[in-house]
Amino acid sequence: MIEEKERKSLTVAPFQCVWSKDLKFREAGRGCVAFDAYAHNDVTVVFRENVGSQNYHYKRDNNPHYTVILGSHRNRRLKIEVDGKSVVDVEGTGLCCSFAFQSYWISIYDGLISVGKGRYPFQNLVFQWLDSNPNCSVQYVGFSSWDKHVGYRNVNVLPLPHNHLLLWKQVDSAEYDRKEDLEEELENGQTGYEEWGLKNFLESWKLSDVVFIVGNGNIERPVPAHKVILQACGNFPLSSSNEDVIQMHDVTYVVLHAFLQYIYTGQTQILESQLGSLGSLALQYEVMPLAKQCKETMERSMLNKKLLGVGKNVELSCPNSRPHYCVTFPLGLPINVQRLNELHSSGEYSDVNIYIEGHGLVARLHKIILSLWSVPFMKMFTNGMSETSSSEIHLSEVPPEAFKIMLKYMYIGELSLADTTYSGTLLLQLLLLADQFGVTPLYQECCKILLECLSEGWSSPNGRRTQFVRSCKQFHQFHHVNSLKKPVREDLQCTSITVQLPALTLSC
Template sequence: MMEMNEKKFLTVAPFECAWRKDLKFREAGRGCVAFDAFAHNDVTVVFRENVGSQHYHYKRDNSPHYTVIIGSHRNRRLKIEVDGKTVVDVVGVVLCCSSAFQSYWISVYDGLISIGKGRYPFQNLVFQWLDSNPNCSVQYVGLSSWDKHVGYRNVNVLPLTQNHIFLWKQVDCCEYRGDEECDEEMEDEHAGFDDWGLGNFLESCEWSDVFFIVGEEERPVPAHKVILQACGNFLSSSLDGDVIPLQGVTYPTLHALLQYIYTGQTQISESQLGSLLALSSQFDVVPLVKQCEETIERFKQNKKLFDSGKIVELSYTIFQPHSGTIFPAGLPVNPEKLRKLHLTGEHSDVSIYVEGHGLVAQPHRIILSLWSVPFMKMFTNGMRESHSSKVCLWDVSVEAFNAMLEFMYSAELNVKENMEFGTILLQLLLLADQFGVTPLHQECCKMIIECLSEDSVCTILQVVSSIPSCQLIEEVCKRKFSMHFDYCTTASLDFVLLDKTTFSTIIQHPDLTVTSEERVLNAILTWSMNAKEFCVGELVDELIVNSNPELLFKERFESLNDLLPYVRFPLLSYVMLKKLENSNLCRHIPIMDNLVKEAIGFLDIGLTGPGYDQNVRFQHRRSSFKELQYICDGDSNGVLYFAGTSYGDHQWVNPVLAKKITISASSPTSRYTDPKALASRTYVGTSFAGPRIENGRTTSWWMVDLGNDHQVLSLSFLYISLYVALEVIIKLLKPLVLCC
């Protein structure tokens, strides 16, 4: 059984599948689904042309589909199936974990299936497979399981941008065509800062503030106090703070120690292992001490495996719980020591000032440069900051900047969840983008998406819509706004601050959900007026009497002409369209007058007008169907069926029992007659307890009450079957709904 708990965790039972109409690619055959999953094995994702049922299982599906199974064969393999046939079965790729939620993303692009592991979609690509006969029609995503429950959360379906497609085409070129030139191009493109790390500062004089003196030749070897102190205890009070003399220590031994500290790995001959152990013990580099001791012990136990000239490799194997190679992951850095150096400012070589706040931090150039290209260039390209220890920043939030510094020293994002949480998170996102701190930017994106609400979506869109690196957040926000359009346009007027491109995209979004097309029209009028209160058509119509469109809408008048065609006027009631036809809006705005007349003509002609089926303006939005609305002839009990199932989305519930409608009969009910039979899913024969005489004639009738907003329909007939009467009532509902 599929369940959704209070925290919106979706649990899928064995041999079942969760389908939702929002889990759909915007473009058939192209899209990406990102999610967190909790399972012992077999996280199964199905890509299909149409929505399946809860009891759907891909093994029994004869229609075209792709299936990706993460952790198949008891969490040992990755499998991809096409129409039920296995095409990929590899060992040990993208496995799931039973102890915690794991993050994954799977994309499909014209048969190219890409699978990644991690919190950030379109990154950390792990596996790709190209279908030689691609299915370009798959569009719906099903979350399934095998023989154990699987938990899902944070499920998002995202579009593929041109950047993602271009990158994957490059990968495809290299992987499937063996193109060496492509490999060289990608190496050149990603060379530089992608390989940047602490190893670049190994024995570098850049920002060094301490020297080791080794060997008989007294060779000076530069280093950085903050790095040394974060890995051990190098600067005791008995030593000169800027010079550390090492008598009896050779350069290869010191180089091996520093290489281990700066890169997390080193090599040294077996004969010098004892010297390295002694030196690392002297400076309390605990991880290296333990590795040296363990290696020496193995030598003692089995000397035959080694000889005195063998080179020994030592690697720091305790990695931080973060993906990638970001500092300080993979290095023997003590996080607590590093945080303490940040808090105290000890060994700092730069002071950060923020306009209006004075001195806010005293960090270290080398730490800032490890994370940020702008900071690195600021300190090296001859700018004022290259020669001065003072850096001044403007228009920067102190709270956000301190949070960024804390992330640089710990690789962890810690923002207190208080009233200002959302604001600081957005400011931090902008800072991360400004200073190029990519891992922090990604973490902010993930957190913003997880915390996104209808109340915050407009504020976030205003910030991120102009930032190319925030495209993922922008897409999620637009979809959130579209799916909660009524709330987002009435709870506040923040949406009028959105730029035209963003607002236009929302109006055209395929997931736009509204209770009435009138709300779309009113939102466009409100945005175009840049109003301070929500405007309905009647109010705007009154305002335009004493003004003209150019003065009323000002600089957004041209935008109004561009946005009005996105309103599906034929979905408005006939009464409202006739009212609009005689309004001041139509008199002063020609394009609106044309659209209203077009809609009236459409309703007069009916559903069979030429070309209407292909024009989106004449098509129903899925969300614009009203309960009890006439759909078309030939439905299973027409409006009553849709009233009972919410247009097929839910299991059948008789609308009489659900109290959505009331049905009464002309004669008393008996054990042979039940009013709800008229609204049953299939025809049920009925009878009356006795005839009813009206105007001297024997008659019987049913009466259907559609609620306060609808008139009560009654129909009298003489010896007519109830089934025929139902069909007549359905047809009578058509003109009623058009007037609602």
């Protein structure tokens, strides 16, 4: 652990900057500084490769550096400058305090600049900005001012925490804008499941619990992923409890991206010259469909006497073993459904426990799987609701047997034959749950089964049709199907459910 460098109070005169050789990051480009400041405006911290001179001021610095200004424009703005050029200028009213010391922290990790308030670093984040062309050489910390004196005290240069990669989860990235639009469209019924799905979680920090680190030295890049998805596709060195970090110093980001893209979307493309690296990575982690395709593609190229490394892109696609099915998760992906079902049964790598009132714990599940199928669940886990940070969900007024069937469907993507032979009441409960949680393919499947059961051609040698129709009538009577609006959670609003079935006539 980096030794903390604490400094007593100091006052910086207008247009000055104070440096110390002790105030430096041990690792260039990575570190955190925490301090208290007292000022009317312009609490200013400078980060550069070398210590500044006695007459240094950041406005006259021609060398690479970062400058973070809290309370600029008369304590109304927060600014970040790169080499003297403003890259961030956002509202930040009241960041400075002229009658008492305030506590702040600023961390830098490979161009990711995080600014927070409070005594405890890495908490109470105020703002983050990611430099697309990071300066990984900054190491020394200087304290400056603008047109008024600024007081500083309790200055500490701190190590980044062991889980510093969690800071990346807060990055404001425009890539999420389209995903959020898709979530809204899916919720409003404006798009189908082919527009939503696992591809929207590719390299997303949402619900991630494992991080790959590619590259080495100052050009490392973190890439998030999800344990249950990876382990359903191959064999990765993952723990069941902690957030894992997998180092890949000899793997380029391009190859890792193609690898994960194949897992999350079922297809990818890569240069012919990189097929060998991609195939080796797939073989190492036992993603066998990809390893096989890479090998066959390289052999085919050699057989056709095509030269590798001429800049040609090769497209790889996971064959859909059941093309006549609607392509919903996990179909069309290199996922071992049997392995995924085992993870469902065992609860390995689970991050949420679901309890039903009167029945206790009914399942240990994976938030990402539930989010792939259900907008209500997705909103719970990603929109700041209590379940976003919780590992427990408590439901009421939910039939446990039907709920378990719905969960199994989410993991294997279809109703098993055994599931379809249950009583009419159970099928109706399942249909209502599917509608309530927005699992549209399951809802459609239940409707299809129910209509088949009620068709004129349905044989009922043992009077099952009569019993089934009675179940429908009883269910309609006791549950008021056409106006059911009771939420399964107090703060989870479900849709109004109307079951459109043929008129039920009991003629047997």
